Amino acid sequence: MSEALTIQPFTRPVRGRVTLPGSKSITNRALILAALSQESLTLEAALFSDDTRIMANALRALGITVSEDEAGKTIFVNGCGGSIPNPEAEIYVGNAGTAARFLTAMLCLREGGVYRMDGSAPMRKRPMRGLLDALVTHGAATVEYHGEPGFFPFTLRTNGVPGGELSVDASASSQILSALLMVAPLAKGPLTLTLAGETVSHPFIGMTLAMIEQFGIQPQGxxxxxxxxxTGGGRYYYPRPAYVVEPDATAASYYAMLPWVIGGSLTLERCYGIGLQGDIHFIEILGQLGAFFNVDGADLVAEFRERKQGGVTEDFNAISDTFLTLAAITPLLDGPTTISGIAHTRHQETDRIAAMATELRKLGQRVDETDDSMTVHPDFTAIVAKTKDSPLAIDTYEDHRVAMSFGILGSHDLHGDGRPWLTINDPNCCAKTFPNFFDVLKALRG
Known part of the structure; x- marks a missing residue:
């Protein structure tokens, strides 16, 4: 795929089926839990993307056997029973927040370990301090920073995870708490985690607790x-030979939105059975806009019926990865939309509020920002005028969700004659979670 992709609008209602990639959040949690398990395990319907490859490569660097079959969407992991084989390693986490937080906590299970850790330039700006401070204060590790304290790169010297009381500030990312939850059952003695303040994206904490239970540890709370x-001293064990990963609910949000943008209906395969991912509740937001969802066995069928008037006012804290899906299509609404509860998204792959506001302003939309929210005042006349003579380029800030959400907007036949009007810069950034996103979109267009 080129460095820029001009989106060809749909000139007829969409029809078809979409096979979505496996969930990144579940795949990377399952890789950690399988690696810490006593037995070998195969992950089926797993995601193959930049973030999951980063995790698999890191586990191999630690001496854990991980074999991937991309064609079959399976990953084989030979668990280490909680004893990390290699006492020293260099770990590169790219811009994968799950790998950065989950691996950092996991490494602390190794007594006498020395691990040099680094990430990409954007990752070096993403919050790690809450996790690192908790591990150091608890005696699980010492940290030598090679740049700004609290951020990558650093060297982690690990001591094993003691029992006792461990307080953590996870206000910047729920992944910080999830990372500690996955290692806590393997602590040397009884361990109680407590939150210092609030955390965000609570459904991801529920996902982590549910998966811990799937792997044989019964959370007491x-x-x-x-x-x-x-209680500490536990061991993970999955009772079946294969763990089936759910489809990515956040990825589903884009294709659930598509029939609303262009008309028609789409079948989202295996999405009715999604139970671990809170982002599936984005379909309730779409219901406010006039979308309708049917159940067909294990599939969800997204349909466009009648577009409702006005905008949306919604707190997206629990499903913040999907706020971009809604924000991108706000120029097509006929009333203002306010999205709140998203302050933490300023510290993800990019400052997502600023990124979406900047690109919508390019399209002639008025956007009001606060630290925690954005309000878009749609101006359809402006977006038509801005793109009348040539397609307008959307910058994606190395953020897959920016690229995919505006890809859906660009599918709308804005000028009524099939003329392309939106170009996506750096579409390859979608490799983070949905490498073939634009190929799927093209195939649906026919």
Whole structure:
């Protein structure tokens, strides 16, 4: 794929089926839990993307056997029973937040380990301090920073995870808490995790607790706000030979939105069975806009019926990865839309609020920002005028979600004659979670 991709609008309602990639969040959690398990395990319907390859490569660097079959969408992991084989390694996490946080906590299970860790330039700006401070204060590791304290790169010297009380500030990312939850059952003694303040994206904490239980550890507390007590000294074990990964609910949001943007209907395969991912609730937002969803066995069928008037006012804290899907199509609405609860997204792959606001302003939209929210005042006349003579280029900031959300907007036949009007810069950034996103979009267009 080229460095820029001009989107060809749909000139007829969409029809067809979409096979979505496996969930990144589930695949990378399952890789950690399988690696820490006592037995070997095959992950089926797994995601193959930049982020999951980073995780698999890191586990191999630690001496854990990981074999991938991309054609079959399977990953084989030979668990280490909680004992990380290699006492020293260099780990590169790219811009994968799950790999960065989950591996950092996992490494601390190794006594006498020395691990040099680094990430990409954007990753070096993403929050790690809450996790690192908690591990150091608890005695699980010492950290030598090679740049700005609290950020990559650093060297981690690990001591094993003691029992006791461990308090963590996970206000910047729920992944910080999830990372500690996955290692807590393997601590040397009884360990209770407590939250210092609030965290964000609570459904991801629920996902982590549910997967810990799937792998044989019964959490003693069911709350997603803590405290989280564990008896320590446990071992993970998955009771079946294969773990089937759910389709990516965030990826589903784009193709659930597509029939609303261009008309028609789409079948989203295996999406009715999604139970671990809170982002599936984005379809309730679409319901406010007039989309309709049917169930067909294990599939969800997204349909366009009648576009409702006005905009949307919604707190997206629990499903923040999907806020971009809605924000991108706001120029097609006929009333203002306010999206709140998203302050933490300023510290993800990019400052997502600023990125979306900047690109929407390019399209002639008025956008009001606060630290925690954005309000878009749609101006359809402006977007038509801005793109009348030639396609307008959308910058994606190395963020897959920016690229995919505007890819859906560009599918709308804005000028009524099939003329392309939107170009996506760096479409390859979608390799992070959905490498063939634009190929799927093209195939649906026919």
């Amino acid at each position: 069911k709350s997603d706000t803590g405290p989280f007590p564990f």
